[in-house]
Amino acid sequence: MKKRFLAVFLTAAMAVSMTAGCGSGQGETEKGAAESGSSTDDSGSGKITLKLFSNLPDRKTGQGLVEQMIIDEYMEENQNVTIEVEALDEEAYKTKFKAYSMEGMPDVVSIWGQPAFLDEVVDAGVLAELDQGDYADYKFIEGSLNGFTYDGKLYGLPRNTDVACIYYNQKMFEDNQWDVPETYDELLELAGKISDAGIIPMAMDGGDGWPMAVYLSDLLFQLAGTESSEIIADAIATGDFTDENLVKATEILKESADAKLFQNGYDSQDYATAMNLFTNGQAAMFYMGSWESSMALNEDIPEEIRENIRVFTMPSVKGGKAAKTDIAAWNGGGYGVSAKSEIKEEAVKFINYMYQPDKLSKYGWENGVGMSAQDQSEYMTGEETELMKQIVDIVNNATNVSGTPINDCGPSVFKTSIESEIQSVSNGSTSVEEFLSAIGASCK
Secondary structure, three states, X not given: XXXXXXXXXXXXXXXXXXXXXXXXXXXXXXXXXXXXXXXXXXXXOOXXXXXXXXXXXXXXXXXXXXXXXXXXXXXXXXXXXXXEEEEOOHHHHHXXXXXXXXXXXXXXXXXXXXXXXXXXXXXXXXXOOEOHHHHOOOOEOOOOOHHHEEOOEEOOEEOEEEEEEEEEEHHHHHHOOOOOOOEHHHHHHXXXXXXXXXXXXXXXXXXXXXXXXXXXXXXXXXXXXXXXXXXXXXXXXHOOOOOHHHHHHHHHHHHHHHOOOEOOOHHHOOHHHHHHHHHOOOEEEEEEEHHHHHHHHOOOOOHHHHOOEEEEOOOEOOOOOOOOOEEOEEEOOEEEEEOOOOOHHHHHHHHHHHOOOOOHHHHHHHOOOOEEOEXXXXXXXXXXXXXXXXXXXXXXXXXXEOOXXXXXXXOHHHHHHHHHHHHHHHHOOOOHHHHHHHHHHOOO
16 A cells, blocks of 8 residues: 555645535434533532534444544543533534524534535634644644634644545446446446346435535536636636536536436435445445445445445546546545633543544544545555555545535535535426526525
């Protein structure tokens, strides 16, 4: 495994941006639910209850497992501290986060370092400023803190480096003599062959909106290459989404749904449903971020499937400017501290503990949950799953990266608009022109 790991990625991707969701699709609460407001010293006894609000409801696998491991270790090392976790899936989390913003925020919260989320939260005074000097030795990848910085002040720490992936069942492909597509036309042709075999070509979480918006961004990046970020920025600034690349990317998304690339009912089905279709063998492919690379280690998934999960990135689009090694990638979500926490010092101490290089970054790598926003090269052993090795090679060979997906590049009203309108344009309920006009109007 190459030691340079994220070398190409560092200077290009991390300075650009952050993401949408990395949560799981199940709801679960550990150690009680966090009530609104901060927790204080219990009657001067020296005991502290710290409340953490997380978007990682699955505490047994993936990032939720890693988060819980660190919480348990922190409490073991700090016997006076009890950490109560309230964990909700992505959409429920964001809805309740808004309520907490008005009622009183838990001490430590999951956040996202992109304009659609951070700008409004910081303006509302929800997050506490962090001391950038604290993290000089934390091995953060160059530029990875940029998305969590507002007016020169740091308000959170990034957890992930995310890559948009098309997971596929290698054994299923080999058994049916299907080739991994190199072009988008080949992908649609493959979808027909897979459908003819009575299998769903690609599982898609269309109900939540953001995965399809990421898919649209992926297509746009294939078409416009490094110009895609400027195209998005101009469109959001002017409310004019008539750029030919935006039109074409949206048309391809609709053509893909028309070609039955996604499962029946994709436009109303959620994250867990889409993943289950793939992990139980009903779907040959699954579109999601690199944070789901832990599927290869998840013993709840049948062995024949989890050991054969492989990955490729969006195939090239005819006439597009992106090279084969240009990928859709960005920094992921992270953590912040409530500005109104009554135990702010303890809350900061806790997230600083989480981000020690031998905690979140190391445990994440060892549990196959993708790549962190910190240098993980020293933890690579060569014993990683084939899936993780593939993702690292994809990143190592990346020539350009997309940056923040389109849905997270503007204000929250734009994010809401595109994530609620994209199902209708993909399934033909509204036209491409109507869709682009509607999301444009949300920017004005």
